[in-house]
Amino acid sequence: MGRAVQVAAIMAVIISAGLAVVFSSRFGRDPNLVPSPLIGQPAPDIELPLVGGTGTASLADFEGEIVVVNVFASWCPGCRTEHSALVSTAEAFADAGVKFVQIAYQDRPEDTIEFLEELGISPATTYLDDVDSRASIALGVFGVPETYFIDSDGIVRGKIQGETNALLLGQTIDRLKQGEEIGSEVVGDVQTAPSD
Amino acid sequence: MTSMTRHRLEEAADQARRDLAELDEQQSTGEIDEETGRRLRARYLKDLDAALQGLSDIAKEPTVTRSRGRLLAGAAVITVGIALAVGLVGNFIQTPDDATLTGIASNPEFDPDNFSNETLEATLLSFESNPEALQQTMPMRFQLAERYFESQEFDKAFDHYRRIIESDPEPVVASAALTRVAWIVWVANGLTDLALQTVDQALAAAPDSTEAAYVKAQIVWCGMDDPDGAVPLLEAVIVSDQIDDAVRSQVRADLERASSGQGCG
Numbered sequence: 001m002g003r004a005v006q007v008a009a010i011m012a013v014i015i016s017a018g019l020a021v022v023f024s025s026r027f028g029r030d031p032n033l034v035p036s037p038l039i040g041q042p043a044p045d046i047e048l049p050l051v052g053g054t055g056t057a058s059l060a061d062f063e064g065e066i067v068v069v070n071v072f073a074s075w076c077p078g079c080r081t082e083h084s085a086l087v088s089t090a091e092a093f094a095d096a097g098v099k100f101v102q103i104a105y106q107d108r109p110e111d112t113i114e115f116l117e118e119l120g121i122s123p124a125t126t127y128l129d130d131v132d133s134r135a136s137i138a139l140g141v142f143g144v145p146e147t148y149f150i151d152s153d154g155i156v157r158g159k160i161q162g163e164t165n166a167l168l169l170g171q172t173i174d175r176l177k178q179g180e181e182i183g184s185e186v187v188g189d190v191q192t193a194p195s196d
Numbered sequence: 197m198t199s200m201t202r203h204r205l206e207e208a209a210d211q212a213r214r215d216l217a218e219l220d221e222q223q224s225t226g227e228i229d230e231e232t233g234r235r236l237r238a239r240y241l242k243d244l245d246a247a248l249q250g251l252s253d254i255a256k257e258p259t260v261t262r263s264r265g266r267l268l269a270g271a272a273v274i275t276v277g278i279a280l281a282v283g284l285v286g287n288f289i290q291t292p293d294d295a296t297l298t299g300i301a302s303n304p305e306f307d308p309d310n311f312s313n314e315t316l317e318a319t320l321l322s323f324e325s326n327p328e329a330l331q332q333t334m335p336m337r338f339q340l341a342e343r344y345f346e347s348q349e350f351d352k353a354f355d356h357y358r359r360i361i362e363s364d365p366e367p368v369v370a371s372a373a374l375t376r377v378a379w380i381v382w383v384a385n386g387l388t389d390l391a392l393q394t395v396d397q398a399l400a401a402a403p404d405s406t407e408a409a410y411v412k413a414q415i416v417w418c419g420m421d422d423p424d425g426a427v428p429l430l431e432a433v434i435v436s437d438q439i440d441d442a443v444r445s446q447v448r449a450d451l452e453r454a455s456s457g458q459g460c461g
Contacts, residue, residue: 084322084324084325085318085322087322088317088318088319088321088322088324089314089315089318089321089322091318091321092314092315092317092318092321093314093318096312096314165319165322166315166318166319166321166322167311167315167318167319169315169318170311170312170314170315170316170318170319171310171311171315173312173314173315174310174311174312174314174315177312
């Protein structure tokens with residue numbers, strides 16, 4: 001055995017022993033699972049206008065890729081809090097076959113634009129305006145924020161209800177890519193209207 | 197990149213190292229108080245890191261030919277201190293009862309194996325606008341950097357080690373990051389002199405660092421073809437309580453070969 005290989009083997013023993021002690025526990029998942037009728041069904045194919053621009057897009061445009069659909073509104077405090085996580089996760093997964101779509105829910109277009117300009121716009125995300133709530137109805141949106149996970153076959157596999165974060169978003173995408181069942185998770189409250 | 201730029205960056209790195217050495221002396225004589233010393237050290241380390249970054253950019257293509265076995269061995273060698281380093285990072289920012297994302301990300305028991313690189317990158321990115329929380333995610337950043345390091349994605353690893361150094365960490369953490377930067381600029385970029393200077397900074401930050409001593413021994417012995425220079429370093433590693441008998445045996449064999457003037461290959 002060459003000297004370099006010997007050194008590598010010895011160091012591996014040290015590393016594994018140390019890491020076993022330091023990282024001996026596991027981060028658990030949120031246990032608050034609730035059923036959702038959309039899970040396991042094809043994602044609705046509804047064409048929506050792009051926020052602040054001309055043209056339209058639909059979820060079918062992203063067939064063959066994992067799609068994360070976040071439903072948000074400028075009047076929703078939880079949406080403001082989670083927005084940076086959506087931007088950072090979209091960018092981190094931009095080259096990993098994952099597309100992000102954010103759909104503005106019951107919002108005035110000018111408020112949506114102001115919200116995005118203030119909190120950040122990701123070039124890796126498509127922003128759509130659900131002007132007549134057709135998409136929200138089809139998705140079964142109860143309130144905002146809600147986030148849906150669609151696999152590369154266009155099937156809805158998971159949903160997070162409430163304010164999310166980058167770790168949970170990324171972990172859910174990781175699980176989806178590994179073919180795990182996702183289901184629905186409630187991680188916080190949602191708002192149905194600005195007055196809530 | 198011109199030779200003039202390289203020269204300017206090398207001068208900047210040298211200046212930062214001189215400043216750090218002078219600061220060490222001033223602190224040892226009590227000429228500078230602890231807070232001022234900490235602030236100045238952070239600034240000088242940042243200057244040094246900026247120079248190293250520039251020099252690293254100059255030499256993106258590998259300029260030295262080493263066996264894959266040698267490279268992998270070295271990469272393994274300098275991860276010796278990771279458990280210690282991450283543990284210590286966790287100790288001074290520990291918030292084990294904090295169920296928030298920051299709390300999870302800062303917990304030293306956080307297991308990165310459950311998450312992809314993209315997820316860890318996303319989480320760190322999401323803290324960019326919150327410097328206080330960003331500081332608390334250092335264990336996660338260190339673990340992600342280690343993951344890139346072990347897969348030889350040195351550019352990505354370098355960026356994270358740089359951020360760690362810039363964050364004014366505890367000396368043992370700065371030393372661990374500097375040791376890895378030294379390895380990267382040596383193996384990936386072929387900058388032996390710079391690597392030696394960087395690992396010297398790692399030793400200045402944590403004089404008892406076994407891994408820094410071992411890496412310096414490797415650089416001196418293999419990179420500078422100076423077995424005599426490696427001998428005292430290997431002697432220091434042998435007596436360290438951070439290694440077990442098997443490692444000690446290997447280092448002893450290294451020491452015997454270096455003592456007899458043999459090359460490292």
